[in-house]
Amino acid sequence: MNKSADSHTTSTAPVLVAGPLFLDVVMGPLSALPEPGQEQWVPGCTFAAGGAANQAVALARLGVPTTLCSYIGADQPGQLTRSLLAAEGVDLSGLVEAAHQSVTVSLSLAQDRAMVTCGSDRAPLLSPTPNPPAALLADLTAIGANRGVIASWRDQSPDLLVIADVGWDPTGQWDPSILQHLDLVDIFVPNEVEALNYTGAPSVEAAAEQLAGPHRSVVVTRGAKGAYAWTHNRGRLVPSPTVETVDPTGAGDTFTAGLTWALLRGEDIFEACHHANLAAAWSVQSLGGSVSAPYPEDLDRLQHRRNHGLRAAEADRQQR
Numbered sequence: 001m002n003k004s005a006d007s008h009t010t011s012t013a014p015v016l017v018a019g020p021l022f023l024d025v026v027m028g029p030l031s032a033l034p035e036p037g038q039e040q041w042v043p044g045c046t047f048a049a050g051g052a053a054n055q056a057v058a059l060a061r062l063g064v065p066t067t068l069c070s071y072i073g074a075d076q077p078g079q080l081t082r083s084l085l086a087a088e089g090v091d092l093s094g095l096v097e098a099a100h101q102s103v104t105v106s107l108s109l110a111q112d113r114a115m116v117t118c119g120s121d122r123a124p125l126l127s128p129t130p131n132p133p134a135a136l137l138a139d140l141t142a143i144g145a146n147r148g149v150i151a152s153w154r155d156q157s158p159d160l161l162v163i164a165d166v167g168w169d170p171t172g173q174w175d176p177s178i179l180q181h182l183d184l185v186d187i188f189v190p191n192e193v194e195a196l197n198y199t200g201a202p203s204v205e206a207a208a209e210q211l212a213g214p215h216r217s218v219v220v221t222r223g224a225k226g227a228y229a230w231t232h233n234r235g236r237l238v239p240s241p242t243v244e245t246v247d248p249t250g251a252g253d254t255f256t257a258g259l260t261w262a263l264l265r266g267e268d269i270f271e272a273c274h275h276a277n278l279a280a281a282w283s284v285q286s287l288g289g290s291v292s293a294p295y296p297e298d299l300d301r302l303q304h305r306r307n308h309g310l311r312a313a314e315a316d317r318q319q320r
Contacts, residue, residue, distance in 0.1 A: 013157075014065040014091060015260060016133035018142050019052030020121040021070035023081045023101050026249050026288045028108025046288040049084045050104055052123070054253030055137050055260075057088045058279065058293035062261040067133070069094035070123055073101025088290075096124040108247035108287060111224075121167070128152060135161040135260055144181040151184070163187045163260055165252070166194055174198050179211070187217045187269070189256050195220045204228050205235055217269050219276075221255055223248070226277050231269045238273040241306040243281045250289030255280040257293070278302050 027045045034040045049057060056068040068090050072078050078101035085092055102119025123138075126146045132153035143150065143164050153160050164185045166178060174197040182188060188211055192204055195218075201207035208218040208230035217231035226240035258279025262272035282294040282302050294302075 013131065013134040014067050015059055015135045015137065015264075016067050016069060016094070016126075017052050017056040017059070018069040018094075018126060018136065018138040018146075019055075019123050020102065021053050021068070021072055021081065021095075021123075022050040022104045022117065022119065023077045024048040024050030024104050024106055024249065024289050026106045026108065026247060028106075028113075028247055028287060030107055030109055033107065033109070033114055044108075044287040046291055047080065047084065048250075048289040048291045049081050049088075050106075050250060050289050051102075051121075052137075052253075053081075053085060053090070054250035054290045054293070055257045056090045057085070057290035058254045058257030058283075059261060060089045061293050061295050062257065062279075063296065064261055064264065065091065067091040067094045069096075069126060071096050071098040071102075071120070073098055075100050077101035077103055084290075094124075094127075106247075106249045106289070108249060111245055111248065113247065113249050126150075130156075132157040132160050134159075134264060135163060137163050137256060137260060140164050140166045140178050140181045140185075143184055144178070147181070147184060154184075161186050161260070161263065163189060163256060165189045165256060166198065168194070169197070182211070182213065182216060185216055187219060187259070187263075188212075189219045189221065189252075189259065191221045191252060192223075205230075208235060219259065219269070219273060221252055221280075223251075227255070227273045229269050229273050236270055238270055238277060240277040241281045241302060243285050243302075245284045247287045247289075247292070248284050249287075250293075251280045251284050253289075254283040254293050258299075275299060278306075 027042050056066045059066040072095045074097050104117040107114045126149045128149050162185050195207040199207045199210045204220050208220050212218045212230050220228045226238050228237050255276045258276035259272050262275040278299045282298050283292045286292040
């Protein structure tokens with residue numbers, strides 16, 4: 001049985017991130033997608049380790065020992081991806097070599113991004129280890145494929161924190177059978193579109209309550225609106241700071257990393273969502289997915305800026 005997410009305390013064990021790995025080529029910002037036959041010039045371009053690496057790099061920058069379990073290419077794009085991860089201090093012992101590195105081109109638009117990918121979204125199976133991680137971050141597909149390993153880790157370490165998201169459904173079917181794997185999850189983090197489509201609920205609040213369980217919290221991310229968290233039969237919208245969005249690539253992954261970092265520090269789900277919002281908001285202010293992930297001092301800086309703005313707004317309101 002899963003324990004309460006609010007009761008988790010700091011652990012010295014590493015966090016394990018499992019999922020597909022991509023070399024992201026991020027370009028932008030664009031005012032609109034190019035039409036066939038058209039060429040557009042953009043002011044910015046960067047290479048970043050993407051996919052599951054967005055979470056792994058963000059956690060590493062926040063000071064959390066992190067291992068990444070993914071396939072990585074033996075080709076030149078894979079070598080570049082490996083070097084980017086190594087430079088961030090991510091533990092690469094969980095990487096499995098494949099012939100070719102999956103590559104994504106991410107085009108940054110005003111408040112969104114468009115992606116084109118060549119490769120695969122597969123990830124290797126988890127290997128049973130005598131020492132379970134402090135937390136596991138994976139999508140529901142990976143949770144389902146590794147049920148035996150995760151269950152054995154739970155037997156060894158009741159404090160294991162399992163945080164799961166769910167991938168976009170390109171078929172538009174939103175088959176709810178994927179939700180059967182939520183029984184192994186402590187915190188489920190879908191975005192607003194995913195939560196509404198998988199449940200058919202009329203609102204984010206209703207979707208979160210429907211997806212939650214006696215020992216499972218749900219956090220629905222809502223972009224610039226923040227996040228709605230439901231735990232122990234109570235829910236709350238946790239607003240995000242207002243920032244200028246340059247590129248939202250990887251923002252959801254950075255949110256989940258910030259949430260994990262805060263929970264491992266002993267914060268409750270609502271406090272953790274606040275810090276997760278700060279992490280995601282910091283990341284969207286510049287181009288590049290994992291390369292724009294924050295360090296702890298960046299979160300402090302953004303919090304100070306937000307507090308200053310709130311004080312100024314309150315002073316202006318009182319003067320009126």
